[in-house]
Amino acid sequence: MPAALGTALLSWNLAFGLVPAHLLDYTGTGPALRARVMGQPSAWFLLRDPNLLRNQLHYYTGHPNGAPRVVGLAGQDAAVFRAWLAGRLAAGQLVYTDALGGYRPLDRAWLTQGEAAQALLAEWPTAPVDSVSTFFGPCYLTRVGGLSH
DSSP states (O other), X not given: OHHHHHHHHHHHHIIIIIHHHHHOOSSSOSHHHHHHHHHOTTSEEEESSHHHHHHHHHHXXXXXXXXXXXXXXXXXXXXXXXXXHHHHHHTTOOEEESSSXXXXXXXXXXXXXXXXXXXXXXXXXXXXXXXXXXXXXXXXXXXXXXXXX
């Protein structure tokens, strides 16, 4: 009986956990975003959950600081962040975010941030520049500021 139960549990975990988690993209922080970050080393990336991408870049590059321009949006002081972002945009630097539009999974980043990212970025013009299909719907990479009207 215990062997049958163990086999059933293993089958369940493989069928509904490990295999789908390996084959499906849930967050949009896969190869497309990683390639953009590695291909644009002078751009800044303001991410809802930067640790996913930082871990991937560490794995693929072998450098612990493989993403010095990947910044998390959680826990930012609004005044300090806005001044910092205004400085980046005034210097003509490219700034992207994954926090605007598209599907937002119920994950740690959403639970800790809520809609804070939208409030932090509200005063600058934005335009979607890329999208990634995920299991739950599209995830957008959006350029912040520096847009011609």
